[in-house]
Amino acid sequence: MIKLKVNRKEYNVDVTPDMPLLWVLRDVLGLTGTKFGCGLSQCGACTVHLDGTPIRSCSFPVAAAVGKEITTIEGISENIDHAVQKAWIELQVPQCGYCQSGQIMSAVALLKRIPKPTDADIDAAMQGNLCRCGTYQRIRKAIHRAAELSQA
């Protein structure tokens, strides 16, 4: 049994220690907001927070998450009212939406670290998250907007 804390809730899961956190979240805990995109840390669709730091859960063995606070997209707000989510809605960022959980998790972590990021900060923090629909220019605007909303 492996003990995990996800979105402030404790779970005991019976899985092999090398199983990537992504598949524990999705297939064992049913938290499907975190997505599988590449399995190689190349696309960022699987981004979650480990003690507030963004990680790629597709390549992160579950055993390494023991004793840490895991936060997924389901855990960032109760009512879809995190500043980043509000900005994402205001600017109508998602198209297909598949990558957006990961985009949002990266953006939330960025804003925690740098409350008022520059375009260069956004480039650095967000270039690990691919979007095939091409929503990048709206992601950039929405991060700036979320920064405003957070400071208001």
Add this chain to the structure above:
Amino acid sequence: MQKTSSNINRRNFLRLTGITSAGFIMGLSAKGNNGVPEVANLTNSGLNSLADATEAFELTPFVVIEKSGAITIFNTKPEMGQGVFGAIPSLIAEELEVSMDQITIKQTGGEKKFGGGQSAGGSSSIRSNYNNLRKVGASAREMLVKAASQQWGATVEECYAENAKVFHKPSGKSLSYGDLVEAASKLEVPQSPKLKDPKDFKILEKPMPRPDTPLKVSGKATFGIDVSVPGMVYASVERTPVLGSKLVSFDAAAARKVKGVLHVETSTRTIGIYSYEGVAVIAENYWAALQGRKALKVQWDHQGHDTFNSKTYEQSLRDLAKTEGVVDHTQGDFDKAVAEAPVKVEAFYETPIVSHSPMEPMNCVASWQQGDKLEIWTSTQVPGSIKKDFPKTYGIPEENLTVHTMFNGGGFGRRLYTDFIHDAVQLSKKVGKPVKVIWTREDDTQQGPFRPMTFSAMKGALSADGKAVAFQHKVISPSIDASGRMNYDKTKSDRGMTEGISEQKYEIPNMKNNYVYADLHIPIAAWRSVTSSTLAFAHECFIDEMAVNAKKDPMAFRLELLTKDSDTKNVLLKLKEVSNWDKPLPKGWGRGVAQYEFFAGLGGYVIEVSKKGTGIKIEKIYAVIDLGTVVNPDTVRAQVEGAAVMALTAAIKNGITFEKGQAVQSNFHNNPLVRINEMPPVEVHILANGGPKIKGVGEPGLPPFAPALCNAIFAATGKRIRRLPFDINKV
């Protein structure tokens, strides 16, 4: 937040609402059970008033109103990012006089009652539904108004609908749609309802927040890959890396020993004329299935395909270019005009094979149940054809199949194909459990279907005063059509592979366009903007080459060839205006223009670039899309912004190449996509003056991007790029 749903179909809806014999469907009694509503797994749900919804009435198949006042509108077009989940129901809602937050949207699954066209592709969703779905909404509205007028003993003219109510003008009385629906459902459906005047639109033609957005920023949207049903197991299928190989034998002993592995079975993926047998490892979770798959030992017979490589194949296309092929279009006397012209121009253009790479890998949940009942949950662009074709393939009655159309994590043409669904269906039948098959990114990148390359042999001639007098675009390529069906006719031009080249509006008196067919053993497919995605590059760069040879400004040269009024001319004039085309640029900068009209619509770009170090920096992107009538301008902008990103990836990133019969690229590290730091913003302008003309939105923003970029690079550096992809950091 709006109440939305994508994952229950009509049959479930009836069951869930607990419709009793009191329900009416177009005057027919709806048969249903009075069971307790099931709400499990409806994360996108649901009905506005599940608990007390005992009666629901269908005014047309697309509109169901419950006595509680809850309104459900059915959307027949799969949502893959293009915005139809809101846009299609908004056509009905506008005429029905309800707001978007008063409706629940449900996705259809190919049911007969919703008619043909339950698919998304070709930028056709709005174009093909704009009038008929507005009529659906207007019919329902007229039925409700008539029911109210009868109740009040008033004339229809004295009544009007607004905000899900009918009002009696003289008295100010009102009745809600819920109060009226039972009576309304007994009335005849008006065949020619009166449509609203566009000036009275409350939803259409205005930026509308998409109803799926809240779901997609909270992890609550259910994509195919997120579906979970009781007893479900997970599968990963080992396939030949050499496309065309046959499965000889396999040893699953080690795979079966992996913790969590339950079964090892074969299944066959069918795509177009191709069939590929694979070995599936089925396990308690997907990770275990992947580990089991790695432990398989499989023998393949490569059937000679392991010598196939891109270099040799591309050379064969260049050799084929010397042949005449078949004529696609001819006008005037091309050969004579070239022979007599003082200036002749020739060039050869090449484009790569590319992958679709939607962010959601292919996947499907299938459940083969007792009594040969089949249920399929999948991200697909074509629920209608799954519903129609799969029962035939698997020998079951059509009513035994239920299709759940999930949110698509990207489509781009890939999900027009149903190959990945076959494995899930066969495996579920074999193991007697619901099976979720998920492709790895490596499967997705290497197994196809791919967008084919096109090579283009271009020839043109100019008069002494620098006017284009002759033009030829000869396309050399494999055929998407030939990949899709037997009995492909090589004696005729393949209009799918010459898409748009003979329909450009340039007035050139002598033309001869040709198609040269090339054999290929690899499944190839439509990809966003199909063959225009590659042909526009050759076509519009070569027009630029002719302008250069004519010593004319590329914009002026094009406009000279467009003396008659046309949408193309309007797009170019708009581009000229918004980009300040005639304003000088800083030293070291260049600007390029391109447009392309094809079946999906018409768009154009002006792109400005500068020389930066060894490479090129894109400074500014102006886009114009020609639509006529627009439904949601914000979605239009988003689609063009996204098309530009996809076009840039196709222009400057690796593409797919083959060595020893295998795709060299396997995942995003060697088949990269453009990232946020590489993408400048796109300024989108919409040409929409209303009227009956409606053009597509999803695709036209793609084809003219690469030629506008390469024309700009020529303007800045004098270097003509004739082969994609190219390295933008080394120009």
